[in-house]
Amino acid sequence: MSLVVTGATGHLGRAVVESLLERGVPAADITATGRSTEKVADLAARGVTVVVADYKDPASLDAAFAGADKVLLVSSNDFDDRAGQHRNAIDAAQRAGVGHVVYTSGPKATTSSMLLMADHKATEEALAASGLTTTVLRNGWYVENYTPQLPTYLEHGIVGSAGEGKVSIALRRELGEAAAAVLTGEGHEGMVYELGGDAVTLLELAAIFSDVTGTTIAYTGVPVETFQGILVGAGLPEPVAAIFADVDRAISIGELEVNPTELAALLGRPATAAADAVRIALAE
Ligand SMILES: NC(=O)c1ccc[n+]([C@@H]2O[C@H](COP(=O)([O-])OP(=O)(O)OC[C@H]3O[C@@H](n4cnc5c(N)ncnc54)[C@H](OP(=O)(O)O)[C@@H]3O)[C@@H](O)[C@H]2O)c1
Known part of the structure; x- marks a missing residue:
């Protein structure tokens, strides 16, 4: 089982990788990506594959997603066409034949009036149109x-x-744990969780x-x-x-x-x- 975690150079992605390792996922099954490898050098030292991938560089995404069974797409923190960056990742996941894409969205993304949710809404729509098997984590x-x-x-x-x-x-790391639970668990295909x-x-x-x-x-x-x-x-x-x-x-x-129940269910305990x-x- 090959798992790719994007945004692993950031706080949430790192928490997901740490939780995957704690759950016993072999480091060799995990690929951690970001725009540079320095921030995840310690993960590389622990056997995690570390790959540079930029949402604005489709070729880098193709290389990172090749052979992946599951990809966690962590939403970008770069607001220069953020939805376009996510679409690039979704397109690359399609080209690579990824079996399951998990996306970190935001609360009530498709109905929210909040400015920050517009990119999440567009991304969720692109995921729905992609035909990929997906899970949406509305963190x-x-x-x-x-x-x-x-x-x-x-x-x-x-x-x-x-x-x-x-x-x-x-706690951000508990949202990371929840993502790791989805990546390693069963029955999450097609689900949208409000966490x-x-x-x-x-x-x-x-x-x-x-x-x-x-x-x-x-x-x-x-x-x-x-x-x-x-x-x-x-x-x-x-x-x-x-x-x-x-x-x-x-x-x-x-x-x-x-409602706190969906996060609690993924954690197996209340947050x-x-x-x-x-x-x-x-x-x-
Ligand atoms: N729910 C919330 O309260 C909340 C709060 C803040 C943010 N967020 C969202 O949740 C995401 C994860 O949170 P976080 O705390 O982990 O954020 P973070 O620590 O700022 O990490 C953001 C990640 O996005 C990556 N990234 C940015 N631009 C990219 C690009 N062009 N290509 C590939 N990767 C790119 C960064 O990679 P580099 O290391 O290469 O820059 C980094 O790994 C954020 O990016 C943001 O969309 C949610």
Whole structure:
């Protein structure tokens, strides 16, 4: 069984490879790809095949996917025609005759109004049209989207525009574990999973950060336009600020809240509770 994990130079892809190895998949059965091999040199040293593959370079994808039984397509973090990059990978999987493609999408991708979901929707549609056997992992928000902002939270509290909406948060490595479970398990063909841990409001998240740090961290809710202005004032480029503010808008209308049962089923246990997940991610 030959498994290719793209994006293995990133956080999620690496977590998937680590989980595959922990599950006893022989290193020789795993190919880890990214745009450079340095970040995965340690995996190569453990016997994992390491191949350079760029979503913008179809020939590199053909070489990486040759002979693969299953490919995990980790969504790109490069927003220059991201859907086109994913289509290149899907086309290469078709040419290589890959038996099963697993894609990391986002919450409610095909119905969400969130700006970030447009590429995921286009990719899911391309997968559906491809005739390939697929599984879609609609990964919810990483707790690691929030924990690196602790210094800002300590200074200003949490400022946002999510209202009473909830965001399902999970440790990124648990989402990686879930992907490894799908790659090594059975019965996932054709499935679309909405994956997330505990759902919390930003007010509840602020309480968790307060508890974990022992310092009061307040939540200040502001209108979306105000939040976007605050982010621009803090130095974010306008388009990035618009995307971040749009995330909170989406949270406010429930688009990032998912039922935790599907992640728990893939993990074989409930995902780490929100407060523990924050504690673990901060410690790391
Ligand atoms: N659910 C969430 O909360 C959330 C949050 C952030 C991002 N995401 C999405 O989930 C994905 C995985 O998350 P992550 O934390 O692992 O992100 P990450 O650490 O930023 O890793 C992104 C991966 O995408 C690869 N990549 C970027 N452009 C590529 C290209 N042209 N060809 C091939 N590979 C390319 C990167 O490879 P290089 O090492 O070569 O750059 C890297 O391996 C992200 O890329 C993003 O689409 C989800």
